[in-house]
Amino acid sequence: MAADDTAGSGSEGEKEMDVKVAAAEDTGRHEDEDAEMAVSAREAQDPAVEARNPKKWKWAVIFLCFYGFMASIKPGEPFITPYLLSPEKNFTRKQVTNEITPVLTYSYMAVLVPAFLLTDLLRYKPVLIIQGISQVVIWLILFLGDTLLQMQFMEFFYGITMACRVAYSSYIFSLVSPVLYQRVAGYSRSSVLLGVFISSVLGQLCMSLGNITYSTLSVISLGFVSFGLLLSLCLPWPKRSLFFNRTKNREQRELTPMAAKSELDQINPKGEAPSSAASPNSASSWKDSVFVQMLVEVRNVVKKPSLRLWSLWWVFNSTGYYLVLFYVHILWSKVSDNEKVYNGGVEAASTLLSAITSFMAGYAKIRWNVWSELVIGVITAVQAGLLLLMGTTGNIWICYIAYVIFRSFHQFLVPIATFQIASSLTKELCALVFGINTFLGTILKSIISLIFSDKRGLALDVHSQFMVYFIYFIILTVVYLACAAVVIIRHYRNQAGAGGGAGDQATPTELSPVAVNSEAEPLSNGKSAKS
Secondary structure (H helix, E strand, O other), rough: OOOOOOOOEEEEEEEHOOOOOOOOOEEEOOOOOHHHHHOOOHHHHOOOHHHHHHHHHHHHHHHHHHHHHHOOOOOHHHHHHHHHEEEEEEEOOHHHHHHHHHHHHHHHHHHHHHHHHHHHOOOOHHHHHHHHHHHHHHHHHOOOOOOOHHHHHHHHHHHHHHHHHHHHHHHHHHHHOOOHHHHHHHHHHHHHHHHHHHHHHHHHHHHOOOOHHHHHHHHHHHHHHHHHHHHHHHHOOOOOOOOOOOOOOOHHHHHHOOOOHHHHHHOOOOOOOOOHHHHOOOOHHHHOOOHHHHHHHHHHHHOOOOHHHHHHHHHHHHHHHHHHHHHHHHHHHHOOOOOOHHHHHHHHHHHHHHHHHHHHHHHOOEOHHHHHHHHHHHHHHHHHHHHHHHOOOOOHHHHHHHHHHHHHHHHHHHHHHHHHHHHHHHHHHHHHHHHHHHHHHHHHHHHHHHHHHOOOOOOOOOOHHHHHHHHHHHHHHHHHHHHHHHHHHHHHHHHHHHOOOHHHHOEEOOOOOOOOOOOOOOOOOOEEEOO
């Protein structure tokens, strides 16, 4: 129903957490033997040890990427909406638009925060198993169910799988040391993108050349997700995670001078574990807890203009992006009427182009401190035009092309936003910021769905909803361009006031790995965040 944007964003986001340290969007989403899989905390954080024992993490990363690839193969996913509207299920377009699809947004919002916390508390594997079980339940309901309530439950479990993607995208950071984060994040994301691409192509080939029914395609998808569930049971259980399961070892930190201090180490300079920091006063202990102090850090970090801008982009633009993804298949079914369905091919093309534009973004050399608002504003304006085109055209091929371009523009900005946010933060604080951004975006999606899509609200048809999305993006465009004008005018005034000195010129930057030994800048609460 929704394109699997672990390729797209993720969660949203999946992409977002994919790049917790150097990178979303969404978060994403093992070793050769159990004895080798249990990497000790000392080995996991010591680059020298990992260099001496490459198998300790290489086989683990390979197996996890294979799991991510296989878990992404669901050939029937691009065809869920046509399946519901077909004589095999016989739901009306109004039921699918106003009663079934909105449940996905509400479910995702309700499950996202518990999934985020349980992922870290339970150390990833149980959440991945829950995701696998939810995937199996989705395709069982699609194959066996035929009532409106059953399809709403299907969307509820779909929301669970989306929320659980954070476990995959963050799991891989428990396997390697910080110096390898950016490399392995690229591996894990590429494996998911490849899986989504192969899945979409396979689904389209089955429908176009195999002439199989939607029910048969659902059974094929059920087989793949069942295999993914079996793979999740074989994953090792990491001994550490970002917040709740950290192993503190003073000698270990002395042995790894090249590794950057984690945010939690900066918050607890004496190196004690969060659980051992308890004082006789329980209220004081609560205030001194790691998670509460991290929230205080977030409050101070968002005062930075660049972090604030790109976080707001993540919240507002990702909201519109995912609403389009949730409802575009319904739009296609209305525009194409009884023509052949090419949803799989279009999703494959959009995934491939999104991967290319994401890669190109890594080489964009722009003075982001000056031109960020303008770039965002122009791209948002183009997306608004594409939404207007999709909402008014009667040609399904124009609709397909507009969707592919719309999605690729968003994916171009995702790695830029990720870098701009992550380059100022350590991995723990970055994870929290992306989690908050994603949750705020999900709340906004739920509000918009309740007002415009849900039968308890205005219950608009899909064309009217796309006009609402068009207006939404136009409003964002006006705000971004107004901010861009202010920033650019202020920049050139300051430059003229300084006599046009070369020292005031902003240096063009590109997306590059964040230095792991960058200094920490004190914040107003006496703690620190990397600058």
